[in-house]
Amino acid sequence: MKKALYIPILLFVGLAKPVLAQESPLFPKGEKSPNVHHVGNVWLTELNAPDSVFAYGTSVAIFDPGARLDWHSHPGGQILIITEGVGYYQEKGKPKQIVKRGQVVKCQPGVEHWHGATPESGVTYIATSPSQKGKTIWLERVTDQEYKGKK
Template structure:
């Protein structure tokens, strides 16, 4: 009887390890975004649409390696929670930062910035921003020189 329990426990542990090894994403990939304000492949999944009670929207963005958003700003700011991969975040006039899972990026209201994946790694983040302050203000493309700059 003890052997049966032992094998049952081992079987459950093996299934758990297999599920973790598959790295199943928490949220579905969403819809592939049309390349209007970015370079490369980006998928978006809206998790919460802003309404009169919860006045902020929340989405998941998944970037292929090398994908990046154009320079932009958010009138009400934005918070990014990095969940997978390695990415970049850069504010106008400041050095590019590397961002990793577990890090939180606070995009201040009205500050021009861009974010995206590194050339070698995709990146996934949860983004939330207040809707009542206005939509994203899109500016211009991040040049290859800006994207590839090391400092």
Template structure:
């Protein structure tokens, strides 16, 4: 229970800092991070691991930035995941459901064990901060999202 309270507190602080203008001079709160190897995605993705899990805080907090026309492969999170969209326009889709468009300021709760994918649109990049509990395991990766799935024609 204490980990859930701590996670909620961190999320509240992140949202408060974004909404109160606690930004660096150039308007960016965190740098993009490192370009991710294309093992589990299509296109260009940068990842900045903001906080790694440890023995007290059993979740990770990371920021992902997607160039236009980029997306993750289908995957699940055994402990679920919360995505806080901070910039741009993107997509989120759960297996067997229609693709959703997500925008800056929206939050997606990826339920534990539910197969899904997320990424940018063909014309807009997207950035989100992800909080992922790790005590039940890390991300499980599946097949690449097809062009038809990405286009919303599944």
């Protein structure tokens, strides 16, 4: 009789463990960004604004599948730490790269580039950029052909 009780309990624990083990997001989703310099849905959370001691800002960006930023550059460069999902990163004149959770992307100062989610997966990253050399310089929209990798 005791064995009959153990089986349902073990089955419940085994099935419930993945559900119970799911963690909530590390950072809140933030505010939905107006579609001024991107296509699709993007949410931003500013973690740290630059100040007189720390001259760089740090934010979290969450992209729905298919969302992407316009071409842009950063006068002081930018570092992206991919925390969830699968995305793209491309520098002007170079092939598009796939980026995944755990990767770090260094956007060199003044280099035109874009980044965003793949069509199948959203992507989340932490971005940090020094502010003393200026804000992001926004350029033209990434075309569907560029995004899809067609010439």
